[in-house]
Amino acid sequence: xxxxxxTPKYLVTQMGNDKSIKCEQNLGHDTMYWYKQDSKKFLxxxxxxNNKELIINETVPNRFSPKSPDKAHLNLHINSLELGxxxxxxxxxxxxxxxxxxxxFFGPGTRLTVL
Amino acid sequence: xQQVKQNSPSLSVQEGRISILNCDYTNSMFDYFLWYKKYxxxxxxxxxxxxxxxxxxxxxxxxxxxxxxxxHLSLHIVPSQPGxxxxxxxxxxxxxxxxxxxxxxxLTINP
Numbered sequence: 416x417x418x419x420x421x422t423p424k425y426l427v428t429q430m431g432n433d434k435s436i437k438c439e440q441n442l443g444h445d446t447m448y449w450y451k452q453d454s455k456k457f458l459x460x461x462x463x464x465n466n467k468e469l470i471i472n473e474t475v476p477n478r479f480s481p482k483s484p485d486k487a488h489l490n491l492h493i494n495s496l497e498l499g500x501x502x503x504x505x506x507x508x509x510x511x512x513x514x515x516x517x518x519x520f521f522g523p524g525t526r527l528t529v530l
Numbered sequence: 531x532q533q534v535k536q537n538s539p540s541l542s543v544q545e546g547r548i549s550i551l552n553c554d555y556t557n558s559m560f561d562y563f564l565w566y567k568k569y570x571x572x573x574x575x576x577x578x579x580x581x582x583x584x585x586x587x588x589x590x591x592x593x594x595x596x597x598x599x600x601x602h603l604s605l606h607i608v609p610s611q612p613g614x615x616x617x618x619x620x621x622x623x624x625x626x627x628x629x630x631x632x633x634x635x636x637l638t639i640n641p
Binding site for chain 1 (some may be wrong): 532564566571572573574575576579619621626628629631632633634
């Protein structure tokens with residue numbers, strides 16, 4: 416009964432490929448997020464969706480496209496993968512759209528390696 | 531431009547002693563601060579938070595202190611236990627805006 420789950424856990428692929436990472440939460444939360452943990456270990460937000468609506472879209476290459484088929488799912492599709500895309504990607508969810516007391520719950524992460 | 535920084539990548543503490551993890555921020559508009567704990571191969575989990583209207587928040591063995599004038603917060607764990615060994619992330623937010631995370635400090639508790 417994992418609260419926030421991601422698949423796959425590990426993803427190894429060649430440059431130029433297109434890949435997707437799936438995320439699901441069973442907490443009934445309204446907001447979901449994608450974070451990237453880079454080589455310097457900072458966790459940086461990429462996108463957030465509230466009830467399937469895009470709320471935050473940071474400066475991310477348009478090769479990255481989030482898709483939210485319903486409020487329990489937020490998938491991340493990446494086109495034309497590059498070496499610099501190698502990182503750990505975390506999905507998270509929160510009950511509301513942010514603010515005090517609206518803590519985020521994180522998935523276990525997907526380690527993407529681009530060769 | 532990193533608005534939240536944890537300048538100690540690692541910290542080693544003896545079991546039973548106090549662990550003090552530090553975090554500095556540059557944005558004076560941040561009004562809510564959080565600490566997350568992360569074990570290997572898992573996602574970060576929420577640990578404790580503090581609003582900018584307070585200077586201290588305590589939850590069991592964990593206490594967070596906020597010094598707004600210095601733009602500094604710290605997490606105290608006392609007494610430290612082996613299960614506390616993890617990476618600790620500091621995070622900050624302005625209103626309902628995005629969470630900004632530091633790069634984490636790896637805490638190791640030695641028996």
